[in-house]
Each structure stands twice: as structure tokens, then as C-alpha cells.
Amino acid sequence: MTAPQPSIVIIGVGNEYRSDDGAGIAVARRLRARFPSGVTILEESGEGAALIQAWQGAAWVMLVDAVRSGASPGTIHRLDARATSVPTGFFHYSTHAFSVAEAVELARSLDQLPPHLLVYGIEGENFAAGAGLSPAVEQAVEAVVERAAEDVRAAGSP
């Protein structure tokens, strides 16, 4: 029943019908065009328990989600989640009770973090119901795609 264990997994988190909350999904889709094979690219709503399952067995994991931490829209946050805890207020604008930060910290409590876990947060501006990204977030998405592609190559993908 269990799928073959992927080694590099990229998870775009969010909801494309919540404006800038779709930033993580947009990054995942653009990276899929860059890495048609060799990397598992998933889209998730951000429900935390599902995230823990999504990275199970992976050696190297990248999560990308929209953030509202108070920084200016389009700001890119990059965290090595193995080394630092993820502030639970950080992904506050997720609509889920048990979201990205909680998933990372619960997995840490249970010793179920992947060996490498890189988290990108893109500061959003508008989280109202609707489709499409704000201009600053759109620019940040492009920048994260470039940088994430380098991360993936450095991690040893084809």
C-alpha cells in the first residue's frame, strides 16, 4: 500500500482560492516544470497530519507556504527546520488548526522529522477569497522558484 519512498520531496502548501495563500502551490507547480522527474512535488492544503505523512521516508524535504509575520509583502523567509523551531505564529494565516508549524513541531516531538527539512515562507498581503497573487508575492514566487531549484540541485537531484 505504501508508495515507493521518494528521496527528494517538495511540498507546496496553501489554497489557490485564497489569493496569496496560493503562493506555495504556485511555487510547486513552477518547480514541477523545472524537475519533470527525479523529484516528488506535492500540493497540500496545509493540514498538518497530512504533511507528516507526505514527507515520511523522504531524505530531503522542502516546504513552501504563505506567511503573515508582519514583514512587508513578498519578503522571503528561509528556515532550516532541523536546526530551528518554526514559530507557531509564523503560518498564522493558514486556515488550519493544525498546520505547517504544528506539523513540524509535532514531528520533532515524535522524532519523525526528515533528515533535511527546509521551509520557505513567502510573506503574503491579501488572504481574502479569490484567485491570483499580489504583485509583490508573484515576484517572490519567482525568486523562491530560482532559489529552490538551486537548493534541489545542491541536494543532489538529477
Place this chain on the structure above:
Amino acid sequence: MKSKTIKVDYLARVEGEGALLVKIKGQQVTDVKLKIFEPPRFFEAFLRGRKFHEVPDITARICGICPIAYQMSACHAIEDAFGIKITGPIRDLRRLIYCGEWIESHALHVYLLHAPDFLGYEDAIRMAKDHPDDVKRGLRLKKAGNEIVRLLGGREIHPINVRVGGFYKVPDKKEFSALAEELKWARDAALATVRWVATFVFPEFDRDYEFVALRHPDEYPFNEGRLVSNKGLDIAVREYDQNFIEDHVSHSNSLQSRLKERNSYFVGPQARYSLNFDKLSPMAQEAARSAGLGPVCRNPFQSIIVRSVEIVYACDEALRLIEQYQRPDQPAVNVEPRVSTGYGCTEAPRGICYHRYRLDDRGLIVDAKIVPPTSQNLKTIEGDLWQFVQTHLLIQKDKLQWQCEQAVRNYDPCISCATHFLKLHIEPE
């Protein structure tokens, strides 16, 4: 006169966010407001002009926790409009995928959102440090539900295999064998869950609720049945709008539903259970009895037991459906659009989810109405808080706030469908 206000700007451990305000003057509760922001009317507008076959996939995006509920209500409403009735293995597969959604949604709530209230932890992360095996059991149980949705839905978060008329493709019987083994484990784990939550201590609380749920002559309800209550409601789904009304209330830009005749009502696991106990499988009934529940449960704090009993039922029912499954020749029935209005109502994990669509001759959506379960429970949650706070005025304020939040979490409110963000604190007036 001494007065105080309980103000909760951020309600933790509910799906989405909302705010709660309770005002107390002397020994009297003077106001209770559950604030909800941003109703999801975006989707109703977004659907206008879309082809009918896009509706299940679009509405699935309303909620990452219960996409199947939206897909099922959408499919049934559109099939109702086109005069289609789904029977046989396709109908069974719909029950099966719904079992998966109940298992994952209930396991998430029971283990990660609700249990910390009873065990005295701020959240599941802290609880996991002391109870790692319980949390791991909850995560694996949830995963078993996800696996059903993944197998039938294509993906577990935004499943794409469900369509009006059936499925895009259906599995062979042999594809279920590994899943069935995991579900046997899950059923045992669900029984262990019932035993675990039955040991929790529950505040004394009871109200004369009007429970509303689907009721079907032969089965515990998922997709079909009449809408019934313990106070005389007994209507076809298409009579929903004549019996229920949605009000705009000033403190919230979400809508609150009520029964035209009798005001607030209660939907979700406890309503389903209390109206359909006789339709649960013998194993689920036995689990309920051994946890001390009767055939009707009026204490919302015990909803965690009811949810756990429903996980037992969903695992049991999933195994029964897999056992008798024979692959249908066609994954879907043929669908011919016509000018019509269709009505659908199915049992989402949190309660009835009502959809109504008006379609033109090309099968384009002219008008859509979607009522998620949480907006139907808002008035009942406020009613619980009025009574709960009034009868617990003497307990310490921080404990009272905690219990108020718990009273909201009893309903597993999915505020991401009913709305977006809720907020919370307590402060003296």
C-alpha cells in the same frame, strides 16, 4: 455592579479562526457572540457560468479537511437536477470514500485538537511528549482514512477522481487488499480510541437540542436520506430552503442558520448518532455502550466519544463495502444536462452540507447555494455558551475561558468553510 468580559480573539484548535465574546454583569451572562469573518460566498459567485462537471473539483477546494463532503453534495445536487440516481457499486464506492473522510477528519479532531482539552495540555505537540503512543496511533488511524480517499479519489487533499455520475476510474477488487489489512488494524485502533476517550472526565452539561441529520431506512447516513429531527422535522432534501433560513447577524459577516419554525439546531456526529443509533453496526453500538453512552447523547463535551464511535463504524462499514465490492463495468453513468434545479445534502464529518444548483440547457451553473455544517451550528454553540457560563460563574476566570474554548471545540467547527479567521482573549471589562 461587578462585570467581566471573556474575550477570545484567537480560538485555538478549531479549523480556521474565529473570535468569541462573553459578557457577564454581576451574576448574569448578558451577551455571547461567536464572531465569524468572511463568508465563503466567493465560491457561489465563482461557480456561476461554470460547466456542471467542474463543480465537484471547484467545491472540493472550499475545505482541505472535508473535500469529499463538498464533492458528494455537489454531485448529488447536480444528479438530482438531471434526474439521475446512482446505484450499485458506484453508490457503494461513494460510501466508501466518505468513510475515508470521516476517519481522517474525526481522527484529526479526536487526537490532535480535542484530546489535549481533556488531558490538560495546551496543544497536541505538548501532549505528544507525554503520550507519544496515543498520538502515533491517532496519526496512523488518520492515515488509514487518507489511504481510502487516495485510492478512490486520486489524491487525498483535493481528490480529482470524483465526477457527476460516478468516478473517472474505479479500482479493481485486488487493489483493495492492502487497504483492507490496514483497515482491520484501524478498526481495532478505533475501538482502542473509544476506550481511551471514555476515561476522560466530562463536565456535566445537557440541553434540549433539536438534532438534525439525514436518516435512511437501511443504513447509517452518508449520502442519502430524509432530513429529520427529534422535534418533528421530516422532509425531503429539496424542501430544505422552505424549512431552514440563513440570517446575517450584526456581529459576524458569516451567516447563521436556523429552523424557520423552531430556531437553533444541532448538526454533526452527535446529531447523526442520536437520530440513527439503530443503524450503526453492532460493533459500533457495542463500543458506544461499553463507553457508557446511551442511544442518545446530549452532552456536547462527550462528542469526542461519539466521534470515536463513528470512526469504529466507518472502519467497519469500509471493510464491509470492500468485502462485497465487484468492479462495475462503467465507472460512471451517462449524464445529460437539462434546465433544472437540483438539491443535494450529505453528511460531512461535521454534519449536513447542503448544495443547490440551478442549471441551464448546456449544463452551465446559473445559481449556486452552499450551506456548510459549521454555519448551521453557530447558534447552538452560542446557546451552549450562554448556559455553560451562567452555570459556571464561580470558577476561576482562566479556567472558565479554557472551558469556553472547549465548549466551542466540542463542535469541531470548521471555520475555514464557514468563514476564515477567528480570534480570542479574556479581559475584565
